[in-house]
Amino acid sequence: MTRRLPKKDVAIIGLGWTGSIMALELAKAGLDVVAIERGPWRDTASDFSITTAPDELRYAIRKEMFLRPKQETLTMRNKLDQTALPIRQFGSFLPPNGVGGGGMHWNGQTWRFLPDDFRIRSHTIERYGAAFLPENNFIQDWPMSYAELEPFYDRFEKVLGVSGQAGNLRGQIQPGGNPLEGERSDHYPTPPMKQGYSQSLFTKAATDMGLHPFPRPSANLSEGYTNPYGVRMAPCTYCGFCEWFGCANYSKSSPQTCVLPALMRYSNFECRTDSEVTKVNLSADGKRATGVTFVDSERTEWEQPADIVLICAFSFFNVRLMLLSGIGKPYDPASGEGVVGRNYAYQVGAGAVGHFGPGFNFNPFAGAGSLGAALDNFNSDNFDHGPHGFVGGASITNAYTNGRPISYHPVPPGTPGWGAKWKRAVHETYNSTTNVGAQGSVMSYRDSYLDLDPTYKDPLGRPLLRMTFDYHPNEQKMANFMMQRSGEIVRAMGAKQVSTNALRVPYTVVPYQTTHNTGGAVIGDDPKTSALNRYGQSWDVPNVFVTGASSFPQNAGYNPTGTVGALCYWTLDAIKSQYLKSETPLVQL
């Protein structure tokens, strides 16, 4: 028996970055808001206490705070003619669970995409011709320009207190910053983090090579900061427990440190935890959401009526919920028609490891999730792609996020896998190894998509999401190019021995690569090729808005959260300034 709750103005699915920002701003506007979160409530003092947080086994290896596959997972296949198998243990990516979402366990690298990324299709055709685009690509321009999104990037960075050095301030190139970035309207809210010894070698080597290194933008704060919501943060201590951990130090920007203390002051907001939304309910004609159905930890089913439904879960689960609810036409790779599940993309990872030998103390444990120097000379279209034959690019970085030894105990190539020689190599190499890594874009293709699996089900008997994905020749070419550039830089830094990290092909669900899973419910100007209009509003059900990286038409050579946050404020602005007045589709065809 389903119990029916009193109607709310707004029902939000998932209380991570975008859900908490939406909740705060709409509660502030006077609306009655409920957020329904399938994981537990978590906060700094109780859950990430300094006496329990720095525990590699518990959080990074056993993955205590992540979504457990038993609760929900996906199936994966590389190609259309394969049978997908369930991801029984998360490896390649780690979806979040609980209040704070991915914003609780992330590293904090807070990038803006480059202006060319937003019109990559038009730009590539203009510069290289249409024949340069890869076979079977679904590359799409974004439905807004960088300039249109810039004020919202700025707002998100100020809420997080991002530490960085502007490189292009209102058109003026600034020393020490990224000269290739899009024009910024303001400085970063806090100065860049101090860089470590390895970054000083990287910066010198790259500069000597004619490249343009800079400290990467960081949501591990360089100094104390009070954000526009009145929440105070503390300076980062480089403890090396960022990614996959909660921050015990109030130094890593997260919903917990930046939004929830302000949000919880609004009595017109409530959060329901350990309650999983199973469906967005639609009116009989399917054109209006009437609210959501959720199941709590006792398996009691509830109906929560609402005027507006905001789908703010992790990217995969936004797409799955739309498919299960019948919002938008599911994508069919045979016909190329349909939009929900279309344009799934991921990230390219490749790089080089430098072994420096005696006399080097990189002290990798003195790290932070966003500590690092980066360069954009090989990102987006900042270089001539003509001779290389691929579309897209990568940010190249020298970083120490951590030196946690279960996962990080590098050995030089040729070392045995165990025994006395292995032990000696681990002893000698830990402190004298550094790496240069590339994080590259992934384009969208006709055969990279998400749909519902025909075989495997979740504990409630609903089909799991199925991913069909592999790296195409375009991405493989790009990864090889970036691996070579990374090797050149680490050699110039003084490495005595260099080993390379190539892109793993076919795509594999192990080991960890990145949790930058994008697409599946993309924004666009054409309802034939996008599930959402330019404001993140469903074309089919206009009182449903969807946030998150699921809305990226393809992925760029950066971490997604900066753009996820900017799009959230962009959507929020459209809801507040337009939708609440008209309650109609914000884009009329």
Next chain:
Amino acid sequence: MENPTRRQLLATTAAIGTAALAGTPTQARVISGALPWSPNESYPPTLVRPGPWQFFTAEEAAVVEAIADRLIPADELGAGGKDAGCAVFIDRQLMGPYGSNEWLYMEPPFVPDAAANFGIQSPVAPARRYRDGLAALAAHTRQAFSGRLFHQLDAEDQDRVLTGLEKGDIKIPDGKAFFNQVQSNVVEGYFADPIYGGNKDMCGWKLVGFPGVRYDYRDVIDNPNKPYTLPPVSLMGRSTKAAAR
């Protein structure tokens, strides 16, 4: 109290006999009006105490200790896998959710011979992997080494057996998977916080120079390329002897 802490809820759950796990609250709550707060709310891990084997038989434990000592031999750089407590670590891990794959997706159909890029596709959980692997290894060494078990072999023969398992030359069922399982768990035990029973006296951290959970390295950033000289600290503090009390 309107909002009992998760710990109190866990206590309730445990009292009615359901397997409750530290730090895994699952009770739905409605939170409104203020950040939830309860005094002393915290979710520490369970401290592993020395004592009788919980999962292994004495014979199994002797074999696992011997394997750990060949994977990470004792030498002038520090303790070997046995004295580091790797077998104690593994014994306790196998009794928890890890040993039974409790948090993983374990619904059929299984396709155990799937390509490696599909990850784990076998229904065999770590506890079962150890039980079956150790039994098969015992049968193999008894047959190949005139009735002896692995821990009764000399170091050269032990290394030969391990290499045979690793390369798949010794044909016991899932021998390679068993080797990989033990190797990854021994490394975990050698480097995990000593609170879990391995990494005795922080030997693993001393081997590489990891200072543990000191939590503030601003001085390291300010002094580039200098050796770090302070001894490591674990979640229990400086000395792991506290665990024995």
